[in-house]
Amino acid sequence: MKQTKRFQSFWSMSLVLVTIFFLLIFSCQSDDDDDNASTATPTSSADATATPTPGEPTPTMTAVTDPDLLRPADLQYLGAFRLPGGDTPPQTFAYGGNAMTFNPDGDPSNSDAFPGSLFITGHNRMPYGDLPDGSQVAEVSIPEPVVTSNPTTLPQGTFIQNFSNALQGYFTEMDEIPKTGIQYLNHSATGPKIHVCWGQHIQPPDVASHAWFNATLATPDVQGTWFIGNQNMYSVNGYMFDIPAAWADAYAHGRYLATGRMRDGGQGGMGPALFAYRPWLDDGSAPPSGTRLSESVLLRYENSNATEDIIRNMNGYQHPDEWEGGAWILTPSGKTTVLFAGTKSNGAKYWYGYINPLGPEYPCVDADVTDFTTCRMADGTPCPPEDFDGCCEDGVDCVSYRGWWSTRFDAQLKFFNPSDLAQVASGALESWKPQPYAELDIDQYLYLNPPASELIDAGWGAQRRYRIGAAAYDRNHGYLYVLELLADEAKPVVHVWSVGS
Known part of the structure; x- marks a missing residue:
């Protein structure tokens, strides 16, 4: 059973064999936004009156002087562990791992x-109708991670709560390549809730994207759904994490949840977006369904729908970038950063189309697409004219699915200074000006061995996409958890770092 676009193969087995053949041949080639403008429809404002190992990581871009900022060298890799359960959908982690959150309780x-x-x-x-009851949620234990080259020898977590279709009947308009984020938050006003954001690859414009449900999965009692102000739907519903309460009270009107998304192609912004929000009223109750929750803009780059130029973007941005997870790090010793986890395109060229069977250095654009620039150099300028000729016709001799490809992808963590985001929230800094002060490539810790049937979607070698997914953080003990997708056959595995001291 495969997933649509991401992990769903409609191609015949013969095409899979062709893909593997090519792989073998070429593997050696190597605002706060104005609260009044964002208030509810219906007439409720949810927060109008808020109450306050092996090897060492190689850090890059670390020329910063703030001693409280977390550096890549502060992360120590501890190993990984497997997830429990079988392979029968929908109650399986196979082709899953879209969202993850840590539960300190x-x-x-x-x-x-x-x-x-x-x-x-x-x-x-x-x-x-292929799998309408997918994206179920389960709670698993955390075994002590180990370092091993074979994922089948990793320790395995156990179920604390088995899979539950907690969101049954919700977000039913968005089931084609879903984009989801979840965050556990036990706030005194609401009790323990799992907050959720939900979108899909081709986003409907007027479908609410956020909700919450009980942490006891047998009685989810879903509340919502809500919008995040009037923000672009491609920028709000891909990942979630909590904000340290003192920071949220000081800079974001007591909005303790961060939500955002980065869609390939830059349609939600040319870099990861981030907004702070609080989805409960002063008495702790849920606002009416359809409410447009007030938000604080923390990070928002230029949208590619507004301009063909690569401007007001995250440094090094490329259209195939995918940021799938994040965490607001505050270590027990006081070091801090806002971290995004994802698969970064670092190619000399990137394009919209297919993998070129001649090798990763050669583009293969979709020659039928002419309404935007389909091939660019690393600096954002258009590729030479000959690169726009294409190399295949969909379904005839293409060796991959269509999408954004690059000559090279890397799994990376990006580090942002919370002080920059505070300036954005106060209006002192434009939302596109914060830039990562450091990055960490984590490919050396990954297995990068997807099932053969997924190569036409996920790619291979330097062109492997979808390397890592959601992230979660244990703030009390300083552990960072990151999912590697398609690592244990079709299941993800959880990689673990000790963060700071």
């Missing part, structure tokens, strides 16, 4: 060095 009987638990989503929903 989970697994209370555990006494080892890794307390708490993780909520993780399973096999994605699929459209046209």
Whole structure:
């Protein structure tokens, strides 16, 4: 059972064999936005009156002087672990891992060095009735991670709460390549809730994207759905994490949740977007469904729908970039950063089209697409004219799915200064001006071995896409959890870092 576009193969087995053949041949080639403008429809404002190992990482771009900023060298890799369960959808982690959050209140009987638990989503929903009850949520324990070259020998978590279709009947308009984020938050006003954002690859413009449900999955009692102000729907519903309360009270009107998305092609912004929000009223109750929640803009780059130029973007931005997870890091010793996890396009060229069977250095654009620049150099300028000729026709002799490709992808963590985001929230800094002060390539820790049937979608070698997914952070103990997709056959594995001291 495969997932639409991401992990769903409609091609015949013969095409898969052709793909593997090419792989073998070429593997050696190597605002706060104005609260009044964002208030509810209906007439509720949700927060109008807020109450306050092996090897060392190689850091880059670390020429910063603030001693409180977390550096890449502060991350120590501890290893990884497998997820439990079988392979039968929808109750499987295979082709899942779209969203993950840490639960500090989970697994209370555990006494080892890794307390708490993780909520993780399973096999994605699929459209046209193929798997309408996908994207179920389960809670798993956290075993002590180990370092091994073979993912089948990793320790395995156990189910604390088995899969639940907690969002049954919700977000049903968005089941084609879903984009989801979840965040556990046990706030005194609401009790323990799992907050959720939901979108899809081709985003409907007027469908609300956020909700919450109970952490006891057997009685989810979903509340919502809501919009994030009037923000572009491609910029709000891909990942979520919590904001340290003191920072949120000081700079974001007590909005303790961060939400955002980065869609390939720059349609939600040419870099990761981030907004702070709070989805409950002063008495802790949920606002009416359809409310446009007030938000604080923390990070928002230029949208490619507004301009063909690569401007007001994150440094080094390329259209195939995918940022799938994030975490607001605050270590027990006080070091801090806002971290985004994703698959970064670092190619000399990138294009909209297919993998070229001649090798990763050669583009293969979709020659039928002419309404935007389909091939660019690393600096954002158009490719030479000969690169726009294309090399295949969809379904005839293409060796991959169509999409944004690059001569090279890397799994990376990007580090942003929370002080920059505070200036954006106050209006002192344009939302596109914050830039990452550091980055960390984590490919050396990944397995990067997807099932053969997924190569036509995920790619291979330097052109492997979808390397990592959601992230989660244990703020009390300083552990960062990052999902590697398609690492244990079709299942993700969880990689673990100790963060700071």
